[in-house]
Amino acid sequence: MSVGKALAVPGDSIFVYDGSFHGFLCCVYESVYSGVVPALIAVSGDAPITLYAVNEVETDTEKAERVLKSISKKISSEARNLIETVFLSCLKEKELLMLKFLLRAFREGGRLLTRLGDPDVAPLLKAQKHLLGEAHLLKGFVRFADYDGSLAATITPKNFVLPFIATHFTLRFSDENFLIFDKTHKAALVYQNRRREIISVDNIDFPIASEEELQYQAMWKRFYNTVSIEARENPRCRMSHMPKRYWENMTEMQD
Amino acid sequence: MELMNKLTILTDGAKYDAACTSSGADRPGKTVMAGCCHSFSADGRCVTLLKVLMSNNCIYNCKYCVNSASSDVARATFTPDELAELTIQFYRRNYIEGLFLSSGVVESPDHTMELMINALALLRKKHNFLGYIHAKAIPGSSPELIYRLGLFADRISVNIEMPSEKSLALLAPNKTKESILAPMRQIKNTLTDNTHALAQYKNAPKFASAGQATQMIIGATADTDYQIITLASALYEKYSMKRVFYSAYIPVMENSLLPAVASPPPLLREHRLYQADFLMRQYEFTSDEILSEDTPTLNPYLDPKCNWAINNIHFFPVNVNTASLRDLLRVPGIGPTSARRIVTARREGKLGLDELKRIGVVLKRAKYFIATKDNTTGLRLDKHLTVRALIDPKIFAFNTEQLSLFDDTPISPALPPAGALIPTGSGMLSISEAVEEAVLCLSAKL
Numbered sequence: 001m002s003v004g005k006a007l008a009v010p011g012d013s014i015f016v017y018d019g020s021f022h023g024f025l026c027c028v029y030e031s032v033y034s035g036v037v038p039a040l041i042a043v044s045g046d047a048p049i050t051l052y053a054v055n056e057v058e059t060d061t062e063k064a065e066r067v068l069k070s071i072s073k074k075i076s077s078e079a080r081n082l083i084e085t086v087f088l089s090c091l092k093e094k095e096l097l098m099l100k101f102l103l104r105a106f107r108e109g110g111r112l113l114t115r116l117g118d119p120d121v122a123p124l125l126k127a128q129k130h131l132l133g134e135a136h137l138l139k140g141f142v143r144f145a146d147y148d149g150s151l152a153a154t155i156t157p158k159n160f161v162l163p164f165i166a167t168h169f170t171l172r173f174s175d176e177n178f179l180i181f182d183k184t185h186k187a188a189l190v191y192q193n194r195r196r197e198i199i200s201v202d203n204i205d206f207p208i209a210s211e212e213e214l215q216y217q218a219m220w221k222r223f224y225n226t227v228s229i230e231a232r233e234n235p236r237c238r239m240s241h242m243p244k245r246y247w248e249n250m251t252e253m254q255d
Numbered sequence: 256m257e258l259m260n261k262l263t264i265l266t267d268g269a270k271y272d273a274a275c276t277s278s279g280a281d282r283p284g285k286t287v288m289a290g291c292c293h294s295f296s297a298d299g300r301c302v303t304l305l306k307v308l309m310s311n312n313c314i315y316n317c318k319y320c321v322n323s324a325s326s327d328v329a330r331a332t333f334t335p336d337e338l339a340e341l342t343i344q345f346y347r348r349n350y351i352e353g354l355f356l357s358s359g360v361v362e363s364p365d366h367t368m369e370l371m372i373n374a375l376a377l378l379r380k381k382h383n384f385l386g387y388i389h390a391k392a393i394p395g396s397s398p399e400l401i402y403r404l405g406l407f408a409d410r411i412s413v414n415i416e417m418p419s420e421k422s423l424a425l426l427a428p429n430k431t432k433e434s435i436l437a438p439m440r441q442i443k444n445t446l447t448d449n450t451h452a453l454a455q456y457k458n459a460p461k462f463a464s465a466g467q468a469t470q471m472i473i474g475a476t477a478d479t480d481y482q483i484i485t486l487a488s489a490l491y492e493k494y495s496m497k498r499v500f501y502s503a504y505i506p507v508m509e510n511s512l513l514p515a516v517a518s519p520p521p522l523l524r525e526h527r528l529y530q531a532d533f534l535m536r537q538y539e540f541t542s543d544e545i546l547s548e549d550t551p552t553l554n555p556y557l558d559p560k561c562n563w564a565i566n567n568i569h570f571f572p573v574n575v576n577t578a579s580l581r582d583l584l585r586v587p588g589i590g591p592t593s594a595r596r597i598v599t600a601r602r603e604g605k606l607g608l609d610e611l612k613r614i615g616v617v618l619k620r621a622k623y624f625i626a627t628k629d630n631t632t633g634l635r636l637d638k639h640l641t642v643r644a645l646i647d648p649k650i651f652a653f654n655t656e657q658l659s660l661f662d663d664t665p666i667s668p669a670l671p672p673a674g675a676l677i678p679t680g681s682g683m684l685s686i687s688e689a690v691e692e693a694v695l696c697l698s699a700k701l
Contacts, residue, residue: 111603114599114602114603115600115603115604116599116600116610116613116614117600117606117609117610117611117613117614118610118613119613122613122614126615136291139291140291140292140293140294140303140349140352141294142349143348143349144348144349145348146347151347151348153349172349172385173347176347216344216345216348219259219262219341220348222262222263222266223266223305223345224294224296224302225296225297226262226263226266226270227266227270227296227302227306228270228297228298228300229270229271229300230298231505231519232298232299232300232503232505232520232522233297234297234298234299236299237295237299238295238296238297238298238299241292241299241301242292242294250294251348251350252294252350
């Protein structure tokens with residue numbers, strides 16, 4: 001990758017790609033080799049109507065792998081990790097922010113990542129923290145129900161957290177079969193016969209819960225309501241630790 | 256349903272225990288080393304473990320306890336099978352991280368311990384349970400049983416109950432200081448031996464790998480904050496405690512020795528004690544730096560770290576570009592995470608306020624105590640502004656009575672006691688007026 005070339009000035013075009021991680025890496029490739037920094041990188045279909053010239057970047061696995069390798073080699077494996085994580089986050093205009101970071105990091109090297117307060121670095125670190133934070137919360141907040149011996153749960157996270165909670169749940173339930181359905185991103189983590197994969201799926205119809213399942217749900221609700229101390233009631237404290245947007249999938253928060 | 260009833264009674268009896276962490280255990284299948292909260296109850300406390308009693312059918316008569324023999328409550332006892340099955344089913348549904356098992360004393364301490372051990376053995380052996388188990392050892396039970404309990408549990412604890420021997424004798428006549436300290440000492444020694452054994456033999460049986468903890472009740476007796484944190488500090492040092500928990504006394508029993516049943520629990524005081532505890536565990540403060548015999552009470556308006564800062568103003572400003580990690584940790588508003596980030600980020604260039612903000616350092620309080628690249632001498636202290644920024648906004652979340660609950664001994668020579676600031680009864684000052692008063696008093700100190 002050419003490093004000596006002057007940083008490109010903001011161009012008057014936008015990049016459109018297929019939404020895959022490889023597709024994004026090809027946008028990086030395109031920008032480095034053409035010297036154009038687009039005004040926006042959008043997923044085809046979601047791109048706004050603009051007066052800018054639209055550059056449709058094609059996904060090419062070979063180019064993508066070259067970019068990925070050079071990130072590890074010329075910047076650091078930490079930077080690669082950051083890019084892979086932020087790509088799955090819900091950060092707005094994440095593609096352009098990641099591109100700007102990469103263009104600088106290719107010149108300045110891995111040291112850029114220790115500049116935690118730099119305006120090109122801080123937003124990415126924040127997005128990464130947000131994603132990992134949500135993944136951590138969900139390790140606790142996911143609620144399974146037992147359907148004939150298999151476990152199933154639904155989540156509605158802001159970030160695409162399934163890859164970040166997969167290992168935790170497969171270790172925890174290594175002898176079970178289970179499924180976690182991410183309704184927001186239309187994907188599911190499926191673990192069956194000791195093999196796990198993340199598949200894309202539009203919707204999942206859960207069967208009706210058994211009598212025994214309903215009993216355990218009722219006992220869990222009873223425990224939850226009993227363990228709280230009335231004299232210490234503090235709804236604001238509860239809300240800040242367990243934001244309301246998670247409640248819809250939690251057994252104990254349903255009437 | 257029979258089991259539903261038992262669950263209700265035995266949860267109700269266990270809920271006043273404060274500890275509910277699951278950190279530090281090391282088992283296959285446990286990937287979250289730090290604690291993992293599964294829910295938060297309406298009182299804002301984290302729900303991590305199925306916190307229940309084995310039985311509330313207690314023969315002891317501790318004056319502060321809902322389950323004491325003379326108390327008029329419904330009684331129940333789990334069978335080991337019921338408890339094991341319930342734990343497994345809750346664990347499978349990801350409701351909980353494990354089990355927190357305590358108990359009233361049924362028949363005798365040894366009999367109670369045997370019941371608990373049977374339940375844990377079922378869980379670990381029959382159900383292959385890999386989750387977390389925190390068990391309370393019963394004071395007065397035989398050392399052999401405590402050892403067996405520790406082989407199944409990740410953490411084992413003995414409640415110290417009261418901050419002083421005098422209070423213990425007064426309120427828990429069936430328990431003695433020695434019956435509590437003996438098992439603590441045993442656990443500590445076994446833990447040390449176990450670490451050595453594990454270093455030599457990989458398959459040595461693991462004993463309570465997450466260490467031991469304890470808990471004491473705050474506000475039921477006249478013990479001062481200074482006594483409490485000095486005791487806590489000694490417990491950390493002498494008994495290698497992982498945690499000391501403080502539980503604001505909630506008056507549930509009518510007794511002339513105790514606060515009246517209608518009085519609110521001293522939550523603000525409990526909050527301040529936890530803050531002081533954190534300073535000792537994670538900020539390298541000693542108990543003597545936080546309080547002394549002359550000022551034995553924690554300041555209700557300021558958290559203990561701000562209070563230290565105001566009393567040691569000569570220590571500041573701390574230069575964020577050169578100070579050691581330990582000194583950074585002394586700045587109000589800078590915690591372990593921020594301090595570590597500052598140390599990393601300053602390797603690649605000097606830091607100013609903008610950089611600090613983007614790193615995620617909260618400057619509301621810190622800015623009065625630091626020197627940065629844009630201001631190498633630090634802000635000139637505006638007394639009123641500083642104090643206003645330091646006053647803990649959380650005190651608004653507690654009601655005004657919380658402030659007046661503090662001991663009437665003056666917090667510092669310059670500051671009138673909080674209790675005196677707010678006359679109880681109908682002519683009560685509003686909390687904002689009380690804060691104004693505090694601002695004046697505290698800024699006079701600077």
